[in-house]
Amino acid sequence: MKGQIRLVRFNQFAEARQHERGAALIVVLGLVAVIAGWAATSAYEDLIAIRRADNGQAASKAELACLSALELARVALREDANNTQEDSLEEDWAMDAPVFPVDDGLVSAEVVDAxxxxxxxxxxxxxxxxxxxxxxxxxxxxxxxxxxxxxxxxxxxxxxxxxxxxxxxxxxxxxxxxxxxxxxxxxxxxxxxxxxxxxxxxxxxxxxxxxxxxxxxxxxxxxxxxxxxxxxxxxxxxxxxxxxxxxxxxxxxxxxxxxxxxxxxxxxxxxxxxxxVQSDAFMVKSRAIFGNADWQEAYFLERNGTKVQLVWRERLIWQP
Structure with missing residues (x-):
């Protein structure tokens, strides 16, 4: 009789341990799911942060490229003032400039006689x-x-x-x-x-x-x-x-x-x-594309002799 009682108690204990193991397994699986969800969210946020940083870097490159195009235009206008006393559409600054590559981007500029x-x-x-x-x-x-x-x-x-x-x-x-x-x-x-x-x-x-x-x-x-x-x-x-x-x-x-x-x-x-037959003001438009950044700016320049002064600067469009 005592042996039967011990066997019953052992079976009850084994069943209780199995239930505990099952509950522990469910808790572990739940924790794994939570951790996996957190890891996925964290990875996605990291990816967004990386892309945002890349876009910001590309935008900075594009802005600097536009400003570089502006400086090239100013140099061309100063040289033109040194070389000629009249301005026409046959001069270098008035010619359509081709789009040219810079590192991993493209830059273009246009000068218009105001x-x-x-x-x-x-x-x-x-x-x-x-x-x-x-x-x-x-x-x-x-x-x-x-x-x-x-x-x-x-x-x-x-x-x-x-x-x-x-x-x-x-x-x-x-x-x-x-x-x-x-x-x-x-x-x-x-x-x-x-x-x-x-x-x-x-x-x-x-x-x-x-x-x-x-x-x-x-x-x-x-x-x-x-x-x-x-x-x-x-x-x-x-x-x-x-x-x-x-x-x-x-x-x-x-x-x-x-x-x-x-x-x-x-x-x-x-x-x-x-x-x-002379011009004393010019409008410059520049555009630079780096990655997902498409940056366009407009500038108004006034020229007095060989001095070329920036009057205003304006960003035309931004496409992330």
């Missing part, structure tokens, strides 16, 4: 009043581009110092009653500011970007380089000049001096005083 455009800030003279000659030029340009010419009036009111609406399309403070701002009554710093002006759209700005620039004006007399000016700009400056005469003027490039008024029919009037 004196080939009409300066939007010339619409106002030194006294802050409308410049009638330039107003006519801009109305002519807007008409050529199929833009509403009354927008020129709203633009003048945005720039001038008085509070009286200019022309039939003028827009002073009262026209912005539903906006959290008033007219600027000062020159534009960027063309993008046109979006704040009553009536202008993003499409209008995109069209105008190819023909106008916003830069500092000296009494409404920003020089326009006859060697680089666009046909539409020349037509706006000299409305009496026919398209054939504009083509004749362009075909004579490059000029070492401004053509005489009698050399080309219609090359006369107030716009003639603004013509030049």
């Amino acid at each position: 004196n080939r455009f009409l300066n939007i800030n010339d619409l106002i003279n030194a006294r802050g009043e409308a410049n009638p000659t330039v107003v006519v030029m801009f109305r002519t340009l807007f008409q050529q581009l199929n833009l509403d010419t009354s927008l020129v009036d709203a633009l003048v009111d945005w720039l001038d110092k008085d509070a009286h609406p200019f022309g039939s399309g003028g827009a002073e403070d009262a026209s912005y009653y539903d906006q959290p701002y008033k007219v600027k009554n000062a020159p534009l710093d960027r063309l993008e500011e046109l979006l704040f002006i009553r009536g202008f759209t993003a499409t209008d700005i995109r069209i105008l970007t190819a023909f106008v620039v916003a830069r500092k004006s000296v009494n409404g007399q920003t020089r326009v380089n006859v060697n680089t000016a666009l046909p539409e700009v020349l037509q706006a400056m000299f409305p009496s000049m026919s398209q054939a005469d504009v083509e004749t003027l362009i075909s004579g490039r490059p000029y070492v001096a401004v053509p005489t008024q009698t050399s080309i029919p219609g090359l006369s009037g107030a716009g003639y005083a603004q013509l030049s």
